[in-house]
Amino acid sequence: MACTAIYSGAAVAMAAASSGAPLPLGQDAVARQEVTTRLVQAQPLPKALAALQPPNLGDKPQWYQAQVAAERQATEQQAANAAPQARRPRQHPQQPPGQPGRVVTYTISTRGRVASNQAEFAAQVNQTLNDQRGWARLGIAFRQVPQGGQFNLILSEAALLPQFSSGCSSEWSCRVGPSVIINDYRWQGSTPAWQAAGGGLRDYRHMVINHEVGHWLGHGHIPCGGPGAAAPVMLQQSISLQGCRFNPWPLEGELWSSTLGINR
Amino acid sequence: MVKHARHQSIGRPRRRWWLGLGIGLVVVLLLGGIYMWWSQRQWQQTDRYYDTVLRQSQQLHTQLRSGEAASVEGMGWLRAGLAEASPGGCTPGWLVAWQRSLVPAYRQAVQRCQQAVEANQQRATALDELQRHLKAQVAVATLLEGAQQQLQAIPATDYPALQQAWQQVRGQVSDLPDDSRALRDPLHERVNGVVTAFEQVTAAHQAQDRARLDEALAAVERAYGALGGLQDQVDQTYRQAIDRLLDRV
Numbered sequence: 134m135a136c137t138a139i140y141s142g143a144a145v146a147m148a149a150a151s152s153g154a155p156l157p158l159g160q161d162a163v164a165r166q167e168v169t170t171r172l173v174q175a176q177p178l179p180k181a182l183a184a185l186q187p188p189n190l191g192d193k194p195q196w197y198q199a200q201v202a203a204e205r206q207a208t209e210q211q212a213a214n215a216a217p218q219a220r221r222p223r224q225h226p227q228q229p230p231g232q233p234g235r236v237v238t239y240t241i242s243t244r245g246r247v248a249s250n251q252a253e254f255a256a257q258v259n260q261t262l263n264d265q266r267g268w269a270r271l272g273i274a275f276r277q278v279p280q281g282g283q284f285n286l287i288l289s290e291a292a293l294l295p296q297f298s299s300g301c302s303s304e305w306s307c308r309v310g311p312s313v314i315i316n317d318y319r320w321q322g323s324t325p326a327w328q329a330a331g332g333g334l335r336d337y338r339h340m341v342i343n344h345e346v347g348h349w350l351g352h353g354h355i356p357c358g359g360p361g362a363a364a365p366v367m368l369q370q371s372i373s374l375q376g377c378r379f380n381p382w383p384l385e386g387e388l389w390s391s392t393l394g395i396n397r
Numbered sequence: 398m399v400k401h402a403r404h405q406s407i408g409r410p411r412r413r414w415w416l417g418l419g420i421g422l423v424v425v426l427l428l429g430g431i432y433m434w435w436s437q438r439q440w441q442q443t444d445r446y447y448d449t450v451l452r453q454s455q456q457l458h459t460q461l462r463s464g465e466a467a468s469v470e471g472m473g474w475l476r477a478g479l480a481e482a483s484p485g486g487c488t489p490g491w492l493v494a495w496q497r498s499l500v501p502a503y504r505q506a507v508q509r510c511q512q513a514v515e516a517n518q519q520r521a522t523a524l525d526e527l528q529r530h531l532k533a534q535v536a537v538a539t540l541l542e543g544a545q546q547q548l549q550a551i552p553a554t555d556y557p558a559l560q561q562a563w564q565q566v567r568g569q570v571s572d573l574p575d576d577s578r579a580l581r582d583p584l585h586e587r588v589n590g591v592v593t594a595f596e597q598v599t600a601a602h603q604a605q606d607r608a609r610l611d612e613a614l615a616a617v618e619r620a621y622g623a624l625g626g627l628q629d630q631v632d633q634t635y636r637q638a639i640d641r642l643l644d645r646v
Binding site: 164165167168169171172173174175176177178179180181182183184185186187188189190192193194196197200201298299300301302303304305307308309310348351353354369372373391 | 461462464466467468527531534535537538539541542544545548551552553554556559580590593594602605607610611612614615616617618619620621622623624625626627628629631632635636639640643
């Protein structure tokens with residue numbers, strides 16, 4: 134009798150505990166998501182990492198600027214000697230206005246196991262590079278060649294990115310010398326920061342090509358100009374927009390190339 | 398006279414025997430009653446112990462949903478709520494414990510209580526792990542915020558000063574405590590990447606080699622990118638720790 138009383142007491146306690154309590158978090162997907170979100174947002178590291186931006190690497194030391202100026206002067210002198218007629222800015226002397234005057238060649242290849250459609254990749258690269266919203270505004274045309282291009286666009290398996298350089302990460306795309314390497318994983322799905330800003334995949338692809346080719350053209354990273362402003366294409370938009378609006382195309386102020394000797 | 402005396406001598410031992418038996422029975426009944434009362438109390442104690450453990454887990458559930466865990470301190474409070482319990486607390490002393498081999502209800506009560514204690518111990522372990530992750534993040538975030546303030550004050554083309562500042566950061570990362578190793582080691586590797594890149598920049602700057610400087614500055618950008626990419630890795634580990642906790646709550 135006593136045993137039954139005790140047992141029933143335990144059973145009642147357990148029943149009260151289980152019936153009065155909400156569902157376990159392991160079974161309540163909505164509550165679980167809420168708790169997870171709260172805990173994830175409590176992390177202090179994302180904010181600290183996002184704030185850690187490189188210095189403005191577009192700023193160059195005086196000796197560098199002097200060398201560039203000297204080269205520009207020499208180039209202009211040569212051009213003046215070769216073609217005394219009036220020269221349009223950012224325009225090849227032999228081309229009519231609005232037409233690209235200089236051809237930049239590039240090759241396309243892949244590295245490792247690539248899941249993306251390579252023909253589509255090549256087509257989208259060509260379209261982006263020659264889009265009149267992009268670097269083509271420098272007065273240049275980009276042409277894919279089978280070999281011997283001025284730069285090499287490589288669609289790479291994410292895990293192989295670090296093989297290009299110790300500075301390359303499997304997380305992002307990067308540029309090493311004449312190699313412009315696009316991360317296949319990101320090419321297929323963009324990045325969380327981009328998605329959070331409402332950017333679509335096609336725009337991400339425009340941006341990542343313009344950004345990495347921008348490095349080849351001689352650009353460093355640029356910080357956001359201010360909250361709500363269009364992001365410079367050389368801002369690391371894949372990581373954080375820093376309050377800017379996403380923008381896949383170079384801004385007017387970015388239309389120069391130290392590699393090609395095209396100045397602002 | 399003699400007969401009478403004999404009669405008395407025979408009757409006394411019999412009465413004593415009955416008296417002794419009576420007293421013995423009373424004592425046995427009394428001891429038996431005390432034992433039963435004591436047993437009951439012991440089993441009730443098991444029951445209360447189980448209730449306490451259940452309440453702790455319910456409290457954890459409620460506090461997690463209310464968002465009280467979203468800080469290192471909050472997790473500390475939650476952890477304190479999961480007082481140390483041991484499965485031994487579910488079993489009464491051996492003088493009583495044997496009864497569970499006779500009474501299935503007792504056996505089930507002990508098993509249920511032990512399962513609840515073990516579940517709470519797993520919750521406590523998962524909570525400890527999560528708190529450790531968050532503590533490490535706080536330490537690293539504080540370090541990086543301090544570093545960023547220092548770096549911002551350095552002109553973008555003062556490469557030797559930037560290199561030196563990053564070397565200091567690397568040293569500070571090395572000094573992080575061992576319990577933040579899971580975060581410290583990958584961070585150290587990436588900060589080292591930034592230092593190496595700035596060493597290349599400084600060398601190119603001193604040699605006034607423009608091509609090398611461009612290459613080295615590109616390496617700096619990539620190193621910063623790799624540093625930013627640390628978040629994905631940290632996030633993944635942190636979410637796994639959260640899942641391990643929530644699977645048990």
